[in-house]
Amino acid sequence: MPSASAIVQRYARFIASPLRRVLAYLTVASALIAAPALAQLPVGGYLGPDPVEEEVEDSIEEEVESRVEQDVEQITEQNIQEEIEQNIEETVEETIDTKVEGSVEEIVAETVETQVEDDVEQRVAGSVEDVVESNVEEQVAERVESGVEDSVEADVESTVAEAVEDSVEAGVEDAVAEAVEDSVASGVEEQVADSVESTVEEGVEGAVEDAVEDSVESRVAATVEERLENHIEGIVEDLESDLEMDESRILREQWLVMAEPSVFEELGKQGYLFDTVTELPGLGLRLAEVAAPSSFDITQVRRGVLDVVGKDRADVDLNHIYTAGAPVASEGEGLPPRSVMAVPGDLDSLRFKVGMIDSRVDTSHPALSNSRIQARSFARDGIDTPVFHGTAIASIIAGNADDYRGLAPNAELFSASVFELDGERGEIASTVSLIRALDWLMSSGVDVVNISLAGPPNRLLETALRRAVGRDVIIMAAAGNGGPVAKPMYPAAYPSVVAITAVDDRNQVFRLANRGDYLALAAPGVDLRHALSGGGYGASSGTSFAVPFAVTAAARQKHLSPGEDIITRLLRDALDLGPPGRDDIYGYGLLTLGADASS
DSSP states (O other): OOOHHHHHHHHHGGGGSHHHHHHHHHHHHHHOTTOGGGGGSOSSSOOOHHHHHHIIIIIIHHHHHHHHHHHGGGSOHHHHHHHHHHHHHHHHHHHIIIIITTHHHHHHHHHHHSOOOHHHHHHIIIIIHHHIIIIIIIIIIIHHHHHHHHHOOHHHHHHHHHHHHHHHHHHHHHHHHHHHTTTSOTTHHHHHHHHTTTOHHHHHHHHHHHHHHHHHHHHHHHHHHHHHHHHHHHHHHHHHHHHHTOGGGEEEEEEEEEEOHHHHHHHHHTTOOOSEEEEETTTTEEEEEEEOOTTOOHHHHHHHHHHHHOTTSEEEEEEEEEEEOOOEEOSSSOBOGGGSSOOOGGGGTOOOEEEEEESOOOTTSTTTTTSEEEEEEOSOTTOOOOOHHHHHHHHHHHOBSSSOBOSOTTSEEEEEEOOEEETTTEEEEEHHHHHHHHHHHHHHTOSEEEEOEEBOOOHHHHHHHHHHHHTTOEEEEEOOSSOTTOOOOBTTTSTTSEEEEEEOTTSOBOTTOOOSTTEEEEEEOSSEEEEOTTSSEEEEESGGGTHHHHHHHHHHHHHHSTTSOHHHHHHHHSBOOSSSSSBTTTBTOBOOTTOOTTO
């Protein structure tokens, strides 16, 4: 073993930098097991060159020469390891407590919770890489590798590694802190601790570089993703805004906000004022209407509201217009509903609740005067309201007369009237009337809702329908009568809604029916006999007239098999039409009204 003087001389050249002095002291500590000078050497702090050199040359050398030769050879390998671990641990703890004052841990703890700011990308690319590669690699890798390999043998490698685990943090703090400061210290403590146990060079270099790269890469990825998402959302919203501003599909100069009541309290604190506010207890929401200036931009309004309350906490959109499915009048008396599909006998006595959103119903008609119908209007006051379409649909569902019977004559029908007569656009309904109607049906406890209208997509309506379905209410709507190449119509095209198309008595699709991947089922809807408002009967064709068959089947199945996935069962029991499997013409096929609950 080399003499103490030789050891001191060998490591005197490392004392020029703080990190080198740390490693020099640690190496000397491996040889000077019982040296009292060890307790006087702080680990991890910085000493000026003059005091250190005096200590090393004057004090340590004398102690080394007098003690190393006498004691080192007498101490066993086990005692060396135990005493080194104890002395280094005590020295490191005392020094860190008094001199470092928990700075590394505080920096790491603080910076773990902070995100790398935008300027870190530029500073890391230059300063961190330069500092890490030049200072750490040159100061640690080169000297430590030669020093440890020459002086510290295999019996103290693990001890040095454990001691350097804490000491390197102080060295790294001095080398990196000025360039990286608070931004890139994230993860240094864990990275260095894990890596330095194998080799000091890999520990320092790997920990710092990994921490910086991980932090920067994650931040850059998150930033790029966020900017890309915002950019895409902006494009989509601009496109949607163009569609929304179709003058024929909106009530001019009016926009809507729908959210939970707590959200409106936040908006109120930010100065938002609303003209009309409607509580929606059945949906657990609140609906506000706002008269807009002539120059308003719905996209900007939406962004402003969401900036206040946060994304996905409120829906902002225009007050869109929806039209009743324009029926095609048929010649002759038409086909009674019960003649076009096998009807189970229990439908004459089953009592379930069916909701209907349509026009007003002529409840005085002989086919409906004995039916169990509760009606309520959600059209604007003082506006003329149509009665033809609602009367026809109600009779197919719940007609109860000797000369005309609907599919479920004993059902309780909740009729929500939403249409009003417009001189230019005919029978129209607004988003506000639809949502208010749906809320009433939810409060009434209906099992299924029949919707026979179509229009553009609307965020508020979509959310309201999704909430209804989430509360175990089945929504079924007409696919639309726009023709084979027409665009999808809403609400039928929403994922939460079951879209129904129409077929004739030969199971051929109605010639004007919409087509698309949103279609679910087909049902009779061509040349159907129905009640006419004011008395008498007529016959019509359209996807609207097919929806009552699906609604009746769903309500019956739900009544007989509560808790069952009704939609899945109806799709499974459908009779496949057209190309094998689901297709854009017939969906999953022809509805089976009489599917037995036990099959």
